[in-house]
Amino acid sequence: MESVSIKNLTFRYVDVPILEEVNLDIRQGDYAILTGENGSGKSTLLKLLLGELNPQQGTIEVFGREPSRGFSGMRIGYVPQNSIDKNQNFPATVEEIMMTGLYQPIWRRNLPGKKYRKQIIQTLAELEMEKFSGNRIGELSGGQQQRVMLARALVGNPELLILDEPTAGMDTASLKSLCEVLDRRNREQGLTIIMVTHGNTRDFIGAGRLLKAEEGRILEI
Numbered sequence: 095m096e097s098v099s100i101k102n103l104t105f106r107y108v109d110v111p112i113l114e115e116v117n118l119d120i121r122q123g124d125y126a127i128l129t130g131e132n133g134s135g136k137s138t139l140l141k142l143l144l145g146e147l148n149p150q151q152g153t154i155e156v157f158g159r160e161p162s163r164g165f166s167g168m169r170i171g172y173v174p175q176n177s178i179d180k181n182q183n184f185p186a187t188v189e190e191i192m193m194t195g196l197y198q199p200i201w202r203r204n205l206p207g208k209k210y211r212k213q214i215i216q217t218l219a220e221l222e223m224e225k226f227s228g229n230r231i232g233e234l235s236g237g238q239q240q241r242v243m244l245a246r247a248l249v250g251n252p253e254l255l256i257l258d259e260p261t262a263g264m265d266t267a268s269l270k271s272l273c274e275v276l277d278r279r280n281r282e283q284g285l286t287i288i289m290v291t292h293g294n295t296r297d298f299i300g301a302g303r304l305l306k307a308e309e310g311r312i313l314e315i
Contacts, residue, residue, distance in 0.1 A: 095122045097254050097286045098143060102152035105138060112138050114310035115152070122253075123284045125276070127295050130307030136290040137175060139312065140258050143288070144172060156254070171195075171247030173240075175258040175290075188234070188242050189214060189227045195246040217249040218242070220278075221271050237268030244272060248279065255279075257289040261297075273297055 098120035105113045112135040120126055130136050141147045142154055145161030154161060157169060192214040218224040221241040231239060240260060247255060255276075261269055277300030279285040287301075295304060306313045 096120065096155075097122050097124070097157060098288070099155045100152070101154075103142070103149050103154055104151035105135070105142060105147065105149050111310055113142075113312075116310075116312050118305075118312050120286060120288060122286055123280070124303055125280045125287045125298075125301045126289070126303040126305055127298055127301045128288065128290045128305045128307060128312070129292070129295060134307035135310065135312075136307045137258055139307070140256055140288070140290060143256060144170070169253045171250065171252035171255045173243050173247045173255075173257040173260045175262070184231055186231055187227070188218070188223070188229055188231055191231050191242060192218065192227075192246050192249055195249040214249060217245045220248070220275050221245050235265070236263030237265040240264055241268050241271060244275065248275075251283075252285070254286045254288070257287070257291075259290055259292065261291060261293040269293075269297060273299065276300065 096119050100118040103116040128136050215224050223241050280300050304315050306315050
């Protein structure tokens with residue numbers, strides 16, 4: 095079963111071609127890493143998957159539907175690029191940040207307070223961050239903030255996780271924790287993962303597919 099299906103996808107910024115006739119299928123349970131030079135279209139592809147941009151040609155389907163902004167509900171977890179910079183002066187606590195990853199499950203399932211707080215603490219514990227639940231996000235180191243943002247993306251138990259440069263600003267301990275959690279979620283829960291990174295792809299031991307954005311194409315390597 096395919097989580098993502100891309101057929102003859104073309105996208106340009108004004109007259110600058112970014113992606114040209116891209117064809118790509120991401121199957122349920124795939125763990126795919128996308129690499130490439132700056133400006134090669136990696137982040138653009140993620141924005142197309144999230145419905146933040148629309149293709150000029152071709153089709154893109156996520157869970158059998160054309161993406162549109164906010165369409166995914168809780169089936170997609172997303173860790174954006176440069177999330178650390180946005181968090182430095184933000185007054186919310188870690189637990190409050192985590193709550194934003196649970197808004198739709200709470201609304202859909204009418205989760206009681208104790209149940210969703212337990213879910214938050216359990217997800218933070220996966221990344222060894224539960225003891226910081228009452229801290230303000232800006233008080234944490236860059237690597238700790240990235241772990242919180244990953245936990246936020248995972249707390250609703252998504253079927254597809256999209257990460258844009260999640261290792262930026264990470265220390266060694268945070269990188270190890272991230273890699274272990276992604277590998278475990280993929281193996282044990284069948285979580286589909288698409289990650290853009292400039293990091294060492296060998297760190298991500300569980301990744302089964304390595305893709306490269308190059309000259310407007312997405313190549314399997």
